[in-house]
Structures are given as structure tokens and as C-alpha cells.
Amino acid sequence: MRIRAERDDLADVLARAGRAVGTRSPLPILQGVLCEVAGGKLTVTGTDNEITVRTVLDVEVTEDGRTVIPAKLAAEAVRKLPAGAVTVSSDDTEVEITGSGPRFKLRSMSVDDYPKIGEADTTDAVEVDGGTLTHALAQVGVAASSDDARPTLTGVLFESNEGALRLVATDSYRLAVKDVPSVAADHLKLVPYRALRELSRTVGGGSMQVALGDRDASFVTKQGRLTVRVIDATFPNYRQLLPEGHANRLTVDKDALLEAVGRAALVAEDHIPVRLAMHGGGVELSVIRQEVGEATELLDADYTGDDMTIAFNTRYLTDGVSAVDDEKIVIETSDPLKPGLIHGASSSDFRYLLMPVRL
Secondary structure: OEEEEEHHHHHHHHHHHHOOOOOOOOOHHHHEEEEEEEOOEEEEEEEOOOEEEEEEEEOEEEEOEEEEEEHHHHHHHHHOOOOOEEEEEEOOOEEEEEOOOOEEEEEOEOHHHOOOOOOOOOOOOEEEEHHHHHHHHHHHHOOOOOOOOOHHHHEEEEEEEOOEEEEEEEOOOEEEEEEEOOOOOOOOEEEEHHHHOOHHHHOOOOEEEEEEOOOEEEEEEOOEEEEEEOOOOOOOOHHHHOOOOOOEEEEEEHHHHHHHHHHHHHHOOOOOEEEEEEEOOEEEEEEEEOOOEEEEEEEOOEEEOOOEEEEEEHHHHHHHHHHOOOOEEEEEEOOOOOOEEEEEOOOOOEEEEEOOOOO
16 A cells, blocks of 8 residues: 555544554554555554444545554654655555655554454434534543443443433442433443543544444444444433432532632542531531641522531532533532532533532
């Protein structure tokens, strides 16, 4: 194969496909990306056998062909070349990358050893706005677990809810639910969040087709596609956790609350909670750490209900508040030992249920 392309464009497709490449794979071939040239296009594929990213670039083609090159090294080599056109050529043993003077020669890998990857089945795909979907996934993703010992909790549940798409994630300490209107979802699937958080950095935004199959979920844009194996497990019955209503309701400025929790976190550590003493005059935040000291701050807020003090993990509280798209935050509570519900004052399409810390 032999092609010519702009450095930045080539570096971009190599880096995007390379995000699916496993860093500790026992199979050396999975450290590479498959480069295929045909019809005036370069198609670059990276996979770790769980997540596959395929990206496409229009290039100037001198010779069609296929090769496998080291993913990280090739992307960095192209990125470090001078700006301008870059030429990539390959034979049976090596790949040569040349750009405005500098030249790299990299050992190629066997194309025959690379996994056979088919095309995504988008027959029943749903079309969505990629930017809307990736933002919604980022909102609920803060509650997804990173503990591979409990794979069910590392995923995001895709399901239908009253004609809209509902996304749900939980790590058992918090639960995030996001309803995305105007998007139909006929299938209930559990998709690993570690793959979903790569969507914007691999296949980009714009119009996106989402296909939820029996074994795989595929996300396709004009820049390429990301395919990931779905999690074959039963998601917890989260609906029974969502309360019908709370007796107490605090409404507070989002930025002011985040700044106050951030100051409290200077004294706290992960295991030291921030206390929220809620009353008619507002909410008082405090952190007490015996060997260091304490921090206290009173925020103006609207509060209805009985005076009450509840405590939350500072990082978990920050994650939930940050994910809300609203200038005003509502925290609903009923008891210091029962979960608090966080959402925006003007919309509840995103809800974040957080377990309190026992004082």
C-alpha cells in the first residue's frame, strides 16, 4: 500500500482507532492497528477483542493494500512529523512513514494474524444526535463502577421508557438516570461504560446510528464506528429505588454549592463526609477531621421541610451536582439514613440518587 495524506488528518484517524487497542493484551497482534487502503480511502481498525474502533479517511492513493502497524508508535510518529503532507508505504516486512524530511521505518505485523472483524448490522439502528447522546452518557457515567469484579455495575443500561431512551448506571452507592426524549429504544441492553466514554474521541458527534444487537452494540457516524460486546447480565431493579416523593426539598445555586463542597474537600478525604445541615435559613456545610481541623460555610438556599442534617461523600456529591444541567440544584431528602435525590430545579430528566454516610 502507498498513500499520501495531511499529517493532522492521518494522526487523528490513527489515534482514534488506537484508543481501542489494549495496553496489556497477551496477543502482540492486538498492539497494532489494521490499515486497509481501497477506493481512495484509508480504513484504520483497532481492537482489544471487546471494543473495536474503525475510522475512515479520504487519502491520495498510489497503491491499494493492507498492513498492520504498531498502534501507539505509528500515531506518535505521524504526530511528531512536520506539518504538511505525509506519505505512508508498506511492503511485506516494514512500513515507511515520511514527511517533509524525517522518515520512520517500522516493522509491520502479519495481516493474517489480525482478528476477522465483520461489518456492523445497522438494520434496526436508531438515529440520534451524537453530541446529545455522548453528553447524556457522560452524565450517567459518573455513577458507573470501574470494578471489573462486578461487571454488571460497569455498564450503562439502555432501555425504553415511555417512548424515550433511558440510560441508567449505578455502582451501588449512587444511581444516575437520564431520559433522552425523541429517541426510540426497543431493546434493553447493558453496554460497558469504558467503551461509551470513548465515543466522542473515536467516532465523534454529528448524526449517529445506534444498533443494539444480541451480542454487540454499534455506534456509527461518518467518521467511523465503535462496536463493543454487551454485558450478558441482569441489571439491578433500579426502579424500586427511585422514591415517589420526599418530605424535604433544598434548592441552591449549583456553582455556589460546588465551590463550597470543593472548599470542604480541602479538609476532608474520601472517607470524611461533608455534612449538610438544612433549615429555613439555608444550608450549612461542614467537615470535621480530628487530626487536621474543620471547615464550615453557610449558603443561601430555599428550603422546605423539617430541619435535618445529612452527610455525603464529597466526591460522589460533586459528581452528581456537576452532572446536572441547571443553574439551580434541588436536593430532596426524607431521612438522614435514606438516599437523597439530586436533580435540576427546572428539569428532572436527569436524576442522581446518592446514599448518605452514617454519622
